[in-house]
Amino acid sequence: MSLRGLLLTYAGLLLLLGANVLLALLLPAWSRWVLLGAAGQVALVIIGFMQLGTHSALVRFFALGAGFWLLLIFSLTLADLLTR
Numbered sequence: 001m002s003l004r005g006l007l008l009t010y011a012g013l014l015l016l017l018g019a020n021v022l023l024a025l026l027l028p029a030w031s032r033w034v035l036l037g038a039a040g041q042v043a044l045v046i047i048g049f050m051q052l053g054t055h056s057a058l059v060r061f062f063a064l065g066a067g068f069w070l071l072l073i074f075s076l077t078l079a080d081l082l083t084r
Contacts (some may be wrong), residue, residue, distance in 0.1 A: 001048075001051060005048065006048070006049070008048075009044055009045075009047075009048030009049060012044050012048070013041055013044055013045070016037050016040050016041050016044070017041070019037055020034050020037040020038065020041075023037070046063075050063070
């Protein structure tokens with residue numbers, strides 16, 4: 001990937017981070033929008049830095065599997081914290 005593409009991805013991540021921080025500090029009732037911004041950051045990392053669109057189907061399958069296991073681990077941790 002070119003340096004310009006990497007810098008644009010990095011700038012997009014910083015922009016979303018700043019928007020998330022401002023939204024969380026100024027309007028805490030809108031926390032759902034912060035999660036949407038975090039999902040946007042994940043999408044930027046996957047598309048911009050990992051470049052999963054250019055890899056084979058097997059690499060994308062294992063990346064999807066890793067994402068599934070991370071989601072499972074975090075949801076089980078959250079369920080444990082919320083039930084105590």
